[in-house]
Amino acid sequence: MTKGRIAFQGELGANSHEACLAAFPDMEPAPHPTFEEAFEAIKSGDCSLGMIPVENSIAGRVADVHHLLPSSGLKIIGERFKPIHFQLMVNPGVRLEDVQVVQTMPIALAQCRKTVRRLKLRAETVGDTALAAKLLAQKPDAHRAAISPALAAEIYGLEILLRDIEDERHNTTRFLVMTADPNPPPPPFTAPCITSFVFRVRNIPAALYKALGGFATNGVNMTKLESYMENGAFTATFFYAEVDGRPEDRGLARAFEELQFFSERFEVLGVYPADPFRDRG
Structure with a gap:
């Protein structure tokens, strides 16, 4: 039995999904297409918490979130830093030498550009890293790969050909844990x-x-x-x-x-x- 639901933006298998599992393994991660919908799920009580990315060490701040945060009516009760790793994944049985096209979201593509260039792949963008994996699973293609977190390969039945293909090893995203409780319990007195x-x-x-x-x-x-x-x-x-x-x-x-x-x-x-x-x- 879980202790409630935790909202995140993106498809199942996204980095935010991985962050939810790591920080709150007893909670049920709840995907939402947009940040607005994730915030609304917290405010409505459908989800008791939210795991919201606010900045990345390479890409900078997440603009949509910073626009919503001050007027959200939510409270911040925690932060989590997550090292970001991207995997090159394909439909089962596809060989690396057969791959011609890679799909992922623009930020992930920018963070893996050296590998994409080395493999001479043509890039196509989608709205979410996990969505790239989901679409590939729904429509198998022997000449196509996706750049997504490892969890997405597990969820959508894909095979990982190359692991940790991000250009920078310090690639880290900071998440804020949000609640609709207007007066959440104070943090432990001993904690910075x-x-x-x-x-x-x-x-x-x-x-x-x-x-x-x-x-x-x-x-x-x-x-x-x-x-x-x-x-x-x-x-x-x-x-x-x-x-x-x-x-x-x-x-x-x-x-x-x-x-x-x-x-x-x-x-x-x-x-x-x-x-x-x-x-x-």
Whole structure:
């Protein structure tokens, strides 16, 4: 018996599916075609959690998610870093020398371009890595391969010809664990924590400079600061940020007090344990 469902964007076999299994093996992964639908599944209670990718060490931030995150109404309760590995897979019995075309999503193709170039394959793009494997299984082709995670080969009955074909070994995606609970339990007191928040500065001179000054003077480490357009306006007054620590920490509490003085909107999106992966390397 599972402890509920966890939403992710993509087909069964996607990297997000693998991330769900690794972090929450007792939960049932629930695929959704779009990020909007995954977020809605969490908000509606159909899924108790969500596993949402927000950035990749090579491709950068996931634009759709950063557009949805501040207005989602969801809370962040965890983060997971997942090393990304791609496999070249084919229908059973197909030989590597017979493959002429490879299909996958554009980001995966860009991350495996050296292998694709070396094998002199013609590339075709689809919307999701696992979808590439699913389509190949549905319509077998002796001259076609897919670039997908290993789980997709297992799910769709494909054979892996080449393993771990990504160009960069440091290829890593960061996921956020989301909940619709407006007041989730606080993380263990002993755990190093990250606090994510959004804010909109007041329309006064040097507002951003003054709003952020408290983090420096109170010794708070800000690890992320990103601006956003709101309602199509070409003004970067809305920000998503992450800092080390908890809001009740003395230094961060003072920094937030100063930030709010110069902001017209401020909201904490989550306080959650830092993934130990951060300490590697």
